[in-house]
Amino acid sequence: MNQVAHDVLIIGAGLAGMRAALEIGPGVDVAVLSKVHPVRSHSGAAQGGINAALREDDSWERHAFDTVKGSDYLGDQDAIETMCREAPSDIRQMEHWGVIFSRAEDRRIAQRPFGGAGYPRTCYAADRTGHALLHAMYEQVMKRRAKVYEEWFLLSLVVEDGECQGVVALDIRTGELVMCRAKAVILATGGYGRVYLTSSNGLVNTGDGMAVAFRAGAPLMDMEFVQFHPTTLKSNGVLITEGSRGEGGILINARGERFMEKYAPHAMELASRDVVSRAEQTEILEGRGVEGCVLLDLRHLGRDKIVERLPQIRDLAIKFAGTDPIEVPIPVRPGAHYSMGGIKADIHGATPIPGLFAAGECACVSVHGANRLGGNSLLETIVFGRRTGAAASAFVGGRAMPTPSERHLKAARDRVEAVLAGHGTERPWELREALGTVMNQDVGVFRGRGELEEAARRVARVRERARRPKVMDRSRTFNTDLTDALEMQNVVDLAQVIVAGALAREESRGAHFRKDFPQRDDAKWMRHTLARYTDEGPRLSYGEVTVTRYEPMERTY
Amino acid sequence: MRIEIEIERSCPEEGKAPYRERFRVEVPRHVTVLDTIIKVKNELDGSLTFRRSCRSAICGSCAMRINGRSGLACDTLVESELHRFGRLLVQPMAHMPVVRDLAVDMGPFWDRVRAVQPWVSRPAGEEPEWPVERETLMDQDAVEEMDDTSRCIMCMACFSACEVSEVDDRFLGPAALAKAYRFVADPRDAEHGERLKVLNGTGGYWDCTRCNQCVEACPKDVKPMEAIVDLRREAIGSGLTDTIGSRHITEFLKIVRREGRLNEGRMPINMKKANPASLLGVAPLALRMLRRGKLPFPVHAPIPRVREVRRIIDRKGKGDEEAS
Numbered sequence: 001m002n003q004v005a006h007d008v009l010i011i012g013a014g015l016a017g018m019r020a021a022l023e024i025g026p027g028v029d030v031a032v033l034s035k036v037h038p039v040r041s042h043s044g045a046a047q048g049g050i051n052a053a054l055r056e057d058d059s060w061e062r063h064a065f066d067t068v069k070g071s072d073y074l075g076d077q078d079a080i081e082t083m084c085r086e087a088p089s090d091i092r093q094m095e096h097w098g099v100i101f102s103r104a105e106d107r108r109i110a111q112r113p114f115g116g117a118g119y120p121r122t123c124y125a126a127d128r129t130g131h132a133l134l135h136a137m138y139e140q141v142m143k144r145r146a147k148v149y150e151e152w153f154l155l156s157l158v159v160e161d162g163e164c165q166g167v168v169a170l171d172i173r174t175g176e177l178v179m180c181r182a183k184a185v186i187l188a189t190g191g192y193g194r195v196y197l198t199s200s201n202g203l204v205n206t207g208d209g210m211a212v213a214f215r216a217g218a219p220l221m222d223m224e225f226v227q228f229h230p231t232t233l234k235s236n237g238v239l240i241t242e243g244s245r246g247e248g249g250i251l252i253n254a255r256g257e258r259f260m261e262k263y264a265p266h267a268m269e270l271a272s273r274d275v276v277s278r279a280e281q282t283e284i285l286e287g288r289g290v291e292g293c294v295l296l297d298l299r300h301l302g303r304d305k306i307v308e309r310l311p312q313i314r315d316l317a318i319k320f321a322g323t324d325p326i327e328v329p330i331p332v333r334p335g336a337h338y339s340m341g342g343i344k345a346d347i348h349g350a351t352p353i354p355g356l357f358a359a360g361e362c363a364c365v366s367v368h369g370a371n372r373l374g375g376n377s378l379l380e381t382i383v384f385g386r387r388t389g390a391a392a393s394a395f396v397g398g399r400a401m402p403t404p405s406e407r408h409l410k411a412a413r414d415r416v417e418a419v420l421a422g423h424g425t426e427r428p429w430e431l432r433e434a435l436g437t438v439m440n441q442d443v444g445v446f447r448g449r450g451e452l453e454e455a456a457r458r459v460a461r462v463r464e465r466a467r468r469p470k471v472m473d474r475s476r477t478f479n480t481d482l483t484d485a486l487e488m489q490n491v492v493d494l495a496q497v498i499v500a501g502a503l504a505r506e507e508s509r510g511a512h513f514r515k516d517f518p519q520r521d522d523a524k525w526m527r528h529t530l531a532r533y534t535d536e537g538p539r540l541s542y543g544e545v546t547v548t549r550y551e552p553m554e555r556t557y
Numbered sequence: 558m559r560i561e562i563e564i565e566r567s568c569p570e571e572g573k574a575p576y577r578e579r580f581r582v583e584v585p586r587h588v589t590v591l592d593t594i595i596k597v598k599n600e601l602d603g604s605l606t607f608r609r610s611c612r613s614a615i616c617g618s619c620a621m622r623i624n625g626r627s628g629l630a631c632d633t634l635v636e637s638e639l640h641r642f643g644r645l646l647v648q649p650m651a652h653m654p655v656v657r658d659l660a661v662d663m664g665p666f667w668d669r670v671r672a673v674q675p676w677v678s679r680p681a682g683e684e685p686e687w688p689v690e691r692e693t694l695m696d697q698d699a700v701e702e703m704d705d706t707s708r709c710i711m712c713m714a715c716f717s718a719c720e721v722s723e724v725d726d727r728f729l730g731p732a733a734l735a736k737a738y739r740f741v742a743d744p745r746d747a748e749h750g751e752r753l754k755v756l757n758g759t760g761g762y763w764d765c766t767r768c769n770q771c772v773e774a775c776p777k778d779v780k781p782m783e784a785i786v787d788l789r790r791e792a793i794g795s796g797l798t799d800t801i802g803s804r805h806i807t808e809f810l811k812i813v814r815r816e817g818r819l820n821e822g823r824m825p826i827n828m829k830k831a832n833p834a835s836l837l838g839v840a841p842l843a844l845r846m847l848r849r850g851k852l853p854f855p856v857h858a859p860i861p862r863v864r865e866v867r868r869i870i871d872r873k874g875k876g877d878e879e880a881s
Contacts, residue, residue: 037663039711040608040616054692089688096685096693098677098745100700100707107694125707131615132707139676150663173656202610235587238613316613319632322587386687429599472603477570478657481603 002178002409006031006147007396008389009182011154011167011209014041015130015381016360016388017188018137020349021146023389028396031147033169033180035204035483038138038148042190042202043381046130047312048243049122050382051375052087054109058119060084067376068550070116070272071369072510073526074222077548079347079365083376083383090382091123099136101125102309112246112309114374116272116557120246122375127241127312130378152178153483154208155412157185157216157356158404164216164355165402168412172483175476177416179409183396184355186388187213187343188381191361195491195498196336197436200232200239204487209362211490213343214497218351219530221364221543223341223494224501225511227372228445230276232335233321234293240313240332242374244325245269247309249298251280252329253288264557271557274371274511277334281445284333293331302326334445338377340368340511341501344530344543349388355395359388366528369545370510419485424468428485431469435462435488435495443499448515452503459495460537466492500538501529522552559583560635562593564605565648568657575655577646578602584635590647591619591630594659607659614776617712621659622648627717627774650717652730666713669729673737673756678748699744706739706784708777715771715781727760731771731781734762738784741791753792762788763802804828814870817863822855 006029010017013034024030034041053063063084068075095101095109102124104110114122125132141148153170155177166181189209193201214220230251231240245251251269253259263279264271271279280294298306303326306314310325317323317330342364349357349365360381367380426434438458442451466489473481507521508514526545531538559581567575580597591609598605608618612631619630624642627650638645653661679685715731716722722730729737737756740746756762762785771781793803808827812820825843829836846852860866 036608036610036616036618040610040618042611042616044710045611045613045615086688089690092689092692093685093687096677096679096689096745098743100703100743101692103695103697103700107696109692110697126704128615128708131710135707135709135711136677142671143674143676202616203612204610236612312615320613427599427603473606475568475571475604475657477568478606478660479604480606481598 002176003181004031004178005181005401007182008184008186008392009033009166009180010186010188012041012188012190012360012362013038013148014043014188014190014360015133015137015378016385017186018141019382019385020186020188020359020389020392022137022140022144023386023393025393028393031149032141033149033152033154033167035151035153035172035208037150038141039135041134042205043378044131044134045202045239046378047127047239047241048246049112049114049124049129049375050091050133050378051114051117051121051373052091052123052379053084053119053121054088054091054111054123055121058121060087062118063087063121065550066117067367067373069553069555070371070373071367072371072520072555073522073550073552074225074366074369074509074528074545076366076546077550078546079367081548082347083367083379086383087379090379090386094133094136094382097136097140099125099132101132112243113270114246115242115270115276116267116373117270117375122243122246124243126308127243127310133378133382153486154189154212155415155486156408157212158408159216159353160402160404162354164353165404168408170416170483172480173478175479177409177413179404179406181402181404183399183401184357184392186349186357186359186392187362188358188360188385189362191339192491192494193336193339194432194487195436195439195495197433197440198232198237199336200229200237201337206487206491207339207362207494208487208490209358210343211493213351213356213358214493214531214533216353217533218353218356219344219532220497221341221344221528221530222366222370222501223339223497223531224505224529225340225370226336226443226498227273227338227340227511228277228334229337230273230280230334231296231332232337233316234291234331234333235320237335238316238320239337240296240316240330241310242273244296244298244310244313247305248301249296251276252295252297253283254290255288257288259283259288259294267557272371272373274513275557277445278513280334290331293333295329296325296332297329298325299327299329338372340364340366340370340372347387348391349384350391357388357392359384370512416482419469419471420474420482422469422471424465424470426465426470428469428471428481428488431462431466432488432491435459435492438462439495439498443502446513446515447502449503452499456499456503459492459499463492463496497531497538500540501531504540505529526552558586560593560639560645562597563644563646564594564597564658565646566605566658567655569655570657586636588635589631590623590633590635590638590645593635594630594647606657615710617710620650620712620714620717622650622717627651627714629712629714629776632776650713652717652719652722653713663713666716666730666732669716669733670711670736672729673733674748674752675736675740677740677743677746679745680747693745695744702742703739705778705780706735706742709735709779710777712776714774714776715779718770718774720768720770721764721766725764728764729756729760731765731785734765734788735779735781735784738788741788749791750795753788753795753797756788757792757797757800762792763800801828810870814867815859816857817860817866820853820855820857822853826855
């Protein structure tokens with residue numbers, strides 16, 4: 001089998017991909033292709049919750065306002081309004097599909113406070129909300145017997161006559177390259193957290209869909225906006241949910257001071273993530289940290305609340321930090337967590353390339369702008385997964401199955417053979433570590449021209465070396481040395497876009513903070529960054545931000 | 558610290574039979590087994606094959622057998638393994654064919670999960686139409702009833718550890734049955750009765766021997782065996798009493814109530830009295846056992862103060878009724 005054909009082909013089987021698959025109409029043939037089994041997808045690692053204005057005394061407009069403000073006015077307000085308006089129905093639908101949400105006294109879905117939100121509107125399933133959603137979604141996929149190509153790796157998009165006609169993929173198990181023809185392709189491949197050396201993300205989060213789309217000519221938008229989560233574990237970057245602060249956890253420095261008083265006197269620990277991460281980093285840089293960390297103190301919540309609401313967090317802290325949060329504060333620090341940027345897509349998931357759609361973290365719609373609110377990423381996957389599935393389903397009506405040239409397959413084969421030939425001297429992990437080190441050091445919470453210019457040079461050098469990694473495994477069967485190398489090439493391309501965008505954007509907005517330009521500059525920079533692939537490096541241009549009803553204001557918490 | 562790790566490797570599709578290979582690596586003290594094999598792959602042998610992603614025990618990718626016990630490599634510490642076993646041996650999980658090295662074919666596992674129809678079944682005509690105006694109302698108590706089983710990450714460690722799956726490939730195994738209980742316990746599910754009926758047969762909840770290996774292996778404390786016991790209780794409660802397993806429980810209780818203790822000689826007779834022909838079938842065995850003193854005589858008097866035992870049993874039965 002070196003070719004398959006489906007009306008709609010979805011790449012990625014996390015929440016956005018599977019939600020899209022469930023929305024494909026009757027009579028439309030759909031398949032999902034994923035480099036890992038669906039329940040291994042990183043959506044499952046989301047902990048704290050998913051936002052929706054469910055209660056009568058809340059409103060989707062307030063949710064939209066909080067999101068716009070959280071985005072530091074870079075989010076497109078039409079997209080944000082769409083997401084917040086449709087959120088309650090999507091949450092309820094997931095509930096009917098079997099998600100076991102935690103419940104309030106009145107038997108409705110329970111909600112907790114979250115960062116940057118003016119109302120406790122984060123629905124949750126203890127501290128494993130993503131897991132609950134992901135498994136329920138896969139249950140629905142099993143119920144409908146949707147076709148899933150498990151452990152297939154995306155190599156390239158097939159774009160001919162300016163439209164997307166499928167993908168070339170590697171069947172990891174057999175080593176076979178397969179031409180997958182499709183009338184429409186939806187990318188739902190998640191984020192690129194692994195561009196950084198330490199990240200809350202799984203090892204599979206290498207932004208494959210973004211990199212592949214970028215090389216095929218799709219513009220990437222706002223890639224310089226990388227969210228650093230305020231509470232990740234020092235040893236391995238594993239996430240400690242914002243829900244732990246939502247439940248009342250506080251942050252203290254080495255002197256025992258509740259330092260958020262200085263930075264966000266009203267919202268305190270529940271200011272938005274960019275604000276809290278900068279506060280922590282400032283404390284650490286100014287010598288009030290504890291071995292490169294600050295402390296997350298949950299002790300006053302008491303054993304019962306920790307065990308009921310944050311059981312997984314407790315396990316993780318005991319296992320990976322050697323501290324039981326019932327007795328001792330957890331050392332935490334900001335860690336790369338989420339990609340606000342991604343493949344430019346409209347509110348139907350359509351990208352500028354006809355036939356190519358994108359949803360979830362790999363897309364930039366843009367609902368998160370310069371900084372995402374906690375609880376909005378799961379929401380984005382569900383709302384825009386559904387919308388994109390519907391749009392792709394409608395798009396394929398009446399279209400003939402394309403018959404792209406075999407040269408796409410040949411080009412992919414040449415690339416794989418070149419990697420497998422393995423004439424280089426550096427292992428894929430060495431290159432990834434070299435890249436990640438640069439990104440950690442110079443493209444982190446605080447940025448400056450000097451560091452970014454240095455980063456650009458160093459990333460370009462790694463990219464040159466990355467063309468010829470040293471692959472030791474020559475086998476066809478389940479060759480993960482090969483996929484490691486291909487993923488490494490993807491993160492290197494994305495790093496270049498992140499650095500270019502960060503260097504160009506001479507202002508501070510949301511998660512992008514320039515020490516040399518510490519103010520937000522709406523007149524000049526209330527614009528989306530668009531990056532297009534060229535052989536010489538990313539070419540940048542800028543696009544308008546859609547404003548509906550929320551005029552930019554100063555942003556304080 | 559410098560440690561030695563032994564890894565079982567193979568690649569059946571390329572004709573490589575299983576063999577064990579030793580690697581010596583320098584690792585930090587609190588290193589996990591996963592980080593150790595990643596280091597081996599990175600630095601010593603790039604062809605070493607295994608699955609991994611989240612590093613935080615939620616994606617379920619990296620289950621394997623570590624010193625013979627199935628579990629997640631990302632939440633097993635090397636130091637405690639060395640301390641306990643004096644060595645570190647890593648093998649692929651059992652009961653599934655190996656694809657390569659530590660990566661197994663997950664097909665047999667997921668076939669079993671699919672067999673329990675693992676999704677909430679709504680009554681016909683009640684599928685939610687978008688926009689959905691309201692959620693189902695549910696008590697937090699109901700949520701907590703599903704808490705253990707809903708923690709499952711489908712890592713397959715329990716299936717690999719299951720002793721019944723070792724000898725009987727019809728058995729659905731711990732994870733699939735725990736998943737089944739998660740739906741039986743779900744007030745939104747309309748198929749409780751049907752689920753219990755289907756799983757009452759071969760391969761279902763009665764085929765578990767309650768060895769507790771699945772409970773030991775589970776990295777998320779799902780306690781599959783307890784879910785299987787819950788399924789049995791639900792089955793008997795809903796009138797599915799025509800199985801050897803359920804008769805064993807009801808006759809056991811009846812005998813204890815009557816005699817104040819278990820009468821092991823009586824059990825087989827009670828179990829098979831509905832089918833006298835089958836009783837004849839085991840008669841020669843029973844006689845042989847009796848002759849060798851291996852079978853207590855089936856007729857004896859109740860213990861003194863048997864009434865107190867009966868009172869306890871009756872009160873407990875009443876309590877259960879009130880609770881339900």
